[in-house]
Amino acid sequence: MDFTIQLRKPQAEQAEALxxxxxxxxxxxxxxxxxxxxxxxxxxxxVTLTADLDSAVSLAEGSNxxxxxxxxxxxxxxxxxxxxxxxxxxxxxxxxxxPASKAEITAFCRSYPAMAAWPYIRETVQSLSSKMGFPTEPxxxxxxxxxx
Numbered sequence: 001m002d003f004t005i006q007l008r009k010p011q012a013e014q015a016e017a018l019x020x021x022x023x024x025x026x027x028x029x030x031x032x033x034x035x036x037x038x039x040x041x042x043x044x045x046x047v048t049l050t051a052d053l054d055s056a057v058s059l060a061e062g063s064n065x066x067x068x069x070x071x072x073x074x075x076x077x078x079x080x081x082x083x084x085x086x087x088x089x090x091x092x093x094x095x096x097x098x099p100a101s102k103a104e105i106t107a108f109c110r111s112y113p114a115m116a117a118w119p120y121i122r123e124t125v126q127s128l129s130s131k132m133g134f135p136t137e138p139x140x141x142x143x144x145x146x147x148x
Contacts, residue, residue, distance in 0.1 A: 003051075003139070003140045003141070003142050003143065004142070004143045004144070004145050005110060005111050005114060005115075005142065005143070005144045005145070006144075006145050006147055007107065007110060007111055007144065007145070007146055007147070008146070008147060008148070009146050009147065009148055010107075011106075011107040011110070012107070012111075012144070012146035014101075014103055014104045014107040014108070015104070015107040015108040015110070015111050015112060017104060018100050018104040018105065018107070018108045018112075019108065019112055021093055021094055021097040021098065021100070022065070022091040022092065022093060022094070022097075022100075022108075023091065023092050023093075023094055024089070024090075024091055024116060025064075025090040025091060025092050026088075026090050027087055027088070027089050027090075027116060027117055027120055028087065028088050028090075029085065029086075029087055029120070029124070030068065030086045030087060030088045031084075031085065031086040032083075032084070032085040032086070032124065032128075033082075033083070033084045033085075034081070034082070034083045034084075034128045034132060035081060035082055036075075036080055036081020036082065036132050036134070037081070037132055037133055046135045046136055046137045048075075048136075048137070049073050049074070049075055049125070049129075049136055049137075049139070050073070050074050050075070051071060051072065051073045051074075051125075051139065052071070052072040053069070053070070053071050053072075053114055053121075053142075054069070054070045054072075055067055055068070055069045055070075055109050055110060055113050055114045056068050056070075056109065057105060057109055058088065060100070060105060063092050063093040063095075063097075064090065064091070064092055064093075065090075065091045065092075065093070065100060065105065066088055066089070066090045066091070067088070067089045067090075067091075067109055067113035068086050068087070068088055068089075069086065069087050069088075069089055069113050069114050069116075069117040069121070070084065070085070070086040070087075071083075071084070071085055071121045071124075071125065072084045073125050073129075073139075075134065081129070081132055081134060083124070083125055083128050083129065085121065085124050085125070087117040087120055087121065089113040089116050089117050091113075111144045114142060115142060115144060118141075118142040121139070122138060122139045125139055126138055126139070
């Protein structure tokens with residue numbers, strides 16, 4: 001993963017239009033799994049991770065729109081482990097706001113919920129990998145790029 005979310009300009013505009021009508025309610029850890037253990041009694045250099053990030057609508061009902069943002073982080077070689085965590089990112093339309101269109105929700109889903117959850121994701125991965133005995137470099141900042 002290159003830690004960028006790329007949206008075409010029309011999608012970025014749709015996502016931004018919806019963002020202006022939404023209020024973030026909360027971000028909560030929904031599910032987490034971690035497997036693996038670092039080498040016993042041995043120092044090691046920080047390991048490089050591969051990551052996969054997904055975001056999906058988990059509820060769109062009335063003025064509430066919830067998204068599930070899932071990160072899968074793995075290290076596959078002589079030191080094997082993986083971490084998978086899903087965060088629920090809940091939004092609510094401001095009172096009197098125009099309802100969200102399907103196109104807006106789709107565009108929004110690909111960017112803003114992941115950006116909102118990213119600090120929690122980074123901390124979870126860093127904390128768990130450290131507790132498992134794997135020194136890792138922090139996940140980089142996540143960026144959204146609008147392209148023509």
